Amino acid sequence: NVYCFFGIFEAMRMSMGDICLMESSILEPDWIHDFCRVFTDFTIAQYDYAFREVGKPDAFFLADDLGFSKGLFFSPGSLRELLLPYYKEIVGFLHENGVLAILHACGGITEAVPMIVEAGFDCLQPMEAKAGCNVVEYAKAFGDRIAFMGNMDVTVFNQNNDELTKQEVLGKLNALHEIGA
Numbered sequence: 164n165v166y167c168f169f170g171i172f173e174a175m176r177m178s179m180g181d182i183c184l185m186e187s188s189i190l191e192p193d194w195i196h197d198f199c200r201v202f203t204d205f206t207i208a209q210y211d212y213a214f215r216e217v218g219k220p221d222a223f224f225l226a227d228d229l230g231f232s233k234g235l236f237f238s239p240g241s242l243r244e245l246l247l248p249y250y251k252e253i254v255g256f257l258h259e260n261g262v263l264a265i266l267h268a269c270g271g272i273t274e275a276v277p278m279i280v281e282a283g284f285d286c287l288q289p290m291e292a293k294a295g296c297n298v299v300e301y302a303k304a305f306g307d308r309i310a311f312m313g314n315m316d317v318t319v320f321n322q323n324n325d326e327l328t329k330q331e332v333l334g335k336l337n338a339l340h341e342i343g344a
Contacts, residue, residue: 164220164221165220165221165222165223165224165265166210166213166220166222166223166224167223167224167225167226168206168210168223168224168225168226169225169226169227170225170226170227170250170266171198171199171202171203171227171246171249171250172227172228172229172236172246173226173227173228174198174202175195175198175199175202179198181236185236188237188241188245189241192244192245195245196245199245199246199248199249200249202249203249203252203253206253207252207253207256210223210256210257211256214260214262219260219261219262220262221262221263222262222263222264222265222285222286223257223262223263223264223265224265224267225253225264225265225266225267225284226267227266227267227268228267228268228269228270229242229268229269229270229272229275230268230269230270230271230272230275230291230294231270231271231294232270232271232293232294233271233294234270234271234273234274235270235271235272235274235275236270239274239275239278242275242278243278247278247281247282250266250278250279250282250283250284251281251282251283254282254283254284255283258283263285263286264283264284264285264286265284265285265286265287265288265312266279266282266284266286266287266288267288267289268287268288269289269291269294270291270294271291271294271295271296272290272291272294272296273295273296273297273301276301276304276305277304277305279309280305280308280309284309285309285310286309286310286311286312287301287309287310287311287312288311288312288313289312289313289314290311290313290314291313291314292314292315292316292317293316293317293318296314297314298311298313298314298335298339299335299338299339299342299344302339302342302344303342303344306342306343306344314335315331315332315335316331319331
């Protein structure tokens with residue numbers, strides 16, 4: 164079984180809006196850290212209680228869309244400073260409880276993948292192909308430290324063409340097989 168919860172970035176976007184979040188990440192980073200601290204503490208307390216009272220899942224799916232079609236919402240430096248320490252804490256809590264940590268992060272997240280690996284996530288999903296993400300390149304660089312789920316180009320699937328769909332799926336599977344991933 165798998166638990167699922169919004170991540171820090173999504174919680175900030177939902178509660179303060181994109182513009183306020185982006186401006187505040189530059190103008191009021193202490194406020195962003197305060198938000199992240201409270202959210203992280205709340206998340207850990209909430210799931211510590213749930214694990215004791217309901218049971219531990221096999222994995223925890225954290226949904227935090229870090230990018231849009233052209234790249235990250237935050238610069239890599241801002242992501243490292245403002246979110247990475249809190250991701251590490253949440254993932255550490257999950258691992259201490261024997262729970263795998265899966266990050267769902269849509270958008271062009273290529274520049275964030277090293278930090279996602281550094282945070283200790285066990286799996287990254289979906290690696291949005293239409294935003295330039297490439298699971299084969301990720302597997303070459305990080306396949307010994309993290310698993311990957313997804314990276315199928317939905318624009319190919321939307322064409323309702325069996326041959327193109329087969330090429331999309333088998334192309335990536337064969338490329339991953341060739342590199343031993």
